[in-house]
Amino acid sequence: MANRDVELIGHLMRRAGFGATREQLEAYAAQGYEATVERLLDHSSEQRMGDDLIRRFHPELSAMMGTLGSGENWLYRMATTTTPLREKVALFWHGIFATGYPKVIHGKALSDQVRMFRYRGMGSFKDLLLELSRDPAMIIWLDNQDNHKDAINENFGRELLELFSMGVGSYTEQDVQECARAFTGWTLGNREYMELRSMRDSDWPYGRISWHFEFQDEDHDFGEKEFLGQRGQFNGDDIVDIICQQEATARFISRHMYSFFVADEPPVPEWPYTEPQDPAAIDLLVKAYFDSGYSIAAMLRALFNADFFRDEAVWYRKVKSPVELVAGVLRLTGEFDRPRKEILDRYQQAVFMGQFLNNPPSVEGWHQGTDWIDTGSLVERINFASQQLGDTAKPGVSAMVERIAETPSAVSPEMLVDACLDQVGAIQVSEETRRELVDFASVVGTPDDAGHARIAEVLQMVASSHEFQRA
Secondary structure, eight states: OOOHHHHHHHHHHHHHOOOOOHHHHHHHHHHHHHHHHHHHHHOTTTOOOHHHHHHHHHHHHHHHHHHSSSHHHHHHHHHOOHHHHHHHHHHHHHHHHHOOHHHHHOHHHHHHHHHHHHTTTBBBBHHHHHHTOOHHHHHHHGGGGGGGGBBOOOOHHHHHHHTTTSSSSSHHHHHHHHHHHTTTEEESOHHHHHHOOOOTTTTTHHHHHHHEEEEOOOOOOOOOOTTTTEEOOHHHHHHHHHHHHOOHHHHHHHHHHHHTTTTTOOOGGGGGGSOOOOOHHHHHHHHHHHTTTHHHHHHHHHHHSSHHHOOOTTOOOOOOHHHHHHHHHHHHHHSSOOOOOOOHHHHHHHHHHHHHHOOOSTTTOOOGGGGGOOOOOOOOHHHHHHHHHTTTTHHHHHHHHHHHTTGGGGSSSSHHHHHHHHHHTOOOHHHHHHHHHHHHHHSOOOOTTSSHHHHHHHHHHTSSSSSTTTT
């Protein structure tokens, strides 16, 4: 098959997943590009490392009450799942509906929220917002348990409009207040343990584990409300329905999707004053949103099949987030064929690079793009990737080295570099990068001098390249 087909699938897998091996790319390419997109959108037959096995090796990843357990469990999924888009979409929503441990203080509630993103994230945006509004971690994060009919708390209503659906400039302060009124009485049960108020319905260990949504009708404002130009006795469900009808909502979500999967947009606070870099792409996604009845899967299908996504001009323009980088490397190395204590180290390495899952820096989530890179994090990223891909004790690295060693043409520095680039995901590099790699391959040994060690060293250098660090 044409190498261009494999390279295009490689681009798709870096954006819609966490990358893929050369063998996986060939298998996808044999099915065809559009069929691969459909396969990514279908998560009905997932295979991955099972939770039963993980919990047997890591008891702390069972209840997942602490700061780290839920994120470590999630990294196992990213590294081993056969449905990577499902986890990528969950990561996408986690960055928008940013919720963190320092306030929630409940790892399992955060893990449950990510699980909700996993199961609802590619369905109807309306259903996703409704689930988010009932999510215990979000209720605590934005104080909706303190939103009462006689004393409204605007935190959730404001962020629902500003950061979760429509964006600044699409609503008024009255809309925020009416939105908050509609969500009065939307609270959760079994929260007293965390609040240290009472133990009457929350004996350890069941109370915190049993957090759940609870509607208290005696605390709900059933009065008439006027919201985004519509009037009625609205509750939270009605508010979400009205939000999803708005053109502003479709454009806000489309721009987020373009920024995450295609090319970096400016930070969200600049959106009211800065046009999208590709307005036609946003228009296409908006149309898919409305035509499909707010389906996220339909928007993703339109995005991945669009010319603006396939265009080589957008390849390698996105800096991988730390978690994307770590998960992608782990999928190449095959380190986690079973649970291992090293998952704790790999998770912490992503933290050192600047991304602490379930602990975003603010309600705005993480800033993307080159904000991931500074002098400290760049050293961490390069050291991590090169160390992992140079370790021939890892099964995936060993297999790559063997395949490269069996390629007769790989004895020359130029062909060795091309073979290494091919094996780590059919990546393309600039002429400058390739020249540096070839120069390195020319001095790390002769073709018949410890060949496997030489190949591993070139793989390490590839992992430190500008292009490998990007998607």
